[in-house]
Amino acid sequence: MIRDKNERKLSSAGSASHKIRITGGLWKRTPLAVPDVAGLRPTPDRVRETLFNWLTHLRGSAFGQMSCLDLFAGTGALGFEAASRGISKVTMVEEDKKACSRLQLVKEKLGAGQITVLPADAVKIAGEFARAGKRFDLIFLDPPFQKDFLSLVLPQCINLLTKSGLIYIEADKKVTPETLRLWVPGDVLNLQIIRAGKAGQVCYHLLEMKA
Template sequence: MQKKSAPQQVRIIAGIWKRTPLTVLDAPGLRPTPDRVRETVFNWLNFLFQSNWSAIRCLDLYAGSGALGFEAASRGAAQVTLVEAHTPAVLLLEKSRDKLQAQQIQIIRGDAQIVAQKLAAKGDVFDVIFLDPPFHRDLLVSILPICLTLLHPDGVLYLEAEKALTSEDLPECLSNWQVIRCDRAGKVFFHLLQRSR
């Protein structure tokens, strides 16, 4: 009989829930953002927001483990909306939210593109949108134009991809955007983008 391996976990890095573990579901396409990457990204965001998260609204469209969204909430984000299509992952997100009594976190089960369109139709606006879709499915091309309608004019787009993006080779819909920060961890390239001033 094969021994069942223990579930994977990631930990919240900073804030009120520092070191709290989040269970990672073993599911195809689910790649939780590694601790080192999250630490770097949130250092970048802290600099941009001058460490003041109290008015920041975040949207994580491919939430998976919820690591990005829970990290933002732990640091004091006013509102965090997690969107995830995979029901077992949604149940884990809800369990984590309830355990932490994280009232600022809203969880929506559904396809990221459909949910994003509904949020845009309602006129919702976010200061940060986290985009970490499954790789090799060309999902960014269809989701990015919707994200731009959801993002505050001074908002920040976080993007993970299987290749590096430069300001010169961004998709057409991001022609007036710039990559303000980028780095690489293994096969994952991660970026912060903002509208050009």
């Protein structure tokens, strides 16, 4: 089976402290190695399962026409999961060279032509995408917790969303409407939190553009 071949191909692809696995779709159970990179914190399996249950309920019939931006890709857990489950185009952005090289390796091993891996600073490239008029149906924001990336990048991501687009946010504390107003003050804020959960120290949220 495809997933068994992928498991054999990727099981020895470089050193890593541990591995996680894609939880569903074409590449279900395929391992993703977690490189020893400061601040790298892959989304837990059960959180990804919950997130994609939400997404399937909300947009499942449209996955084949959706584009996704994984702005702090890290291990690629979210981006590879999205592509595995049928999202038609996934752009992964990762600044760390070691982590980015591993993303490219996994992409090639899987033959994942629908995935683009970009070695870039997330904040800078979000601005470049916005100025270029790029739009995405789904954006993943799972930055390192120790830096205040969300307040920097969320205002730009609003300009990157299609109408009724979705943003997924992971953080070390609950995101509230008040938090969003601090990050994106004024009338520009058109996001509402439609789902939220917590697993251990991880708070996760799904936001939607208001109609």
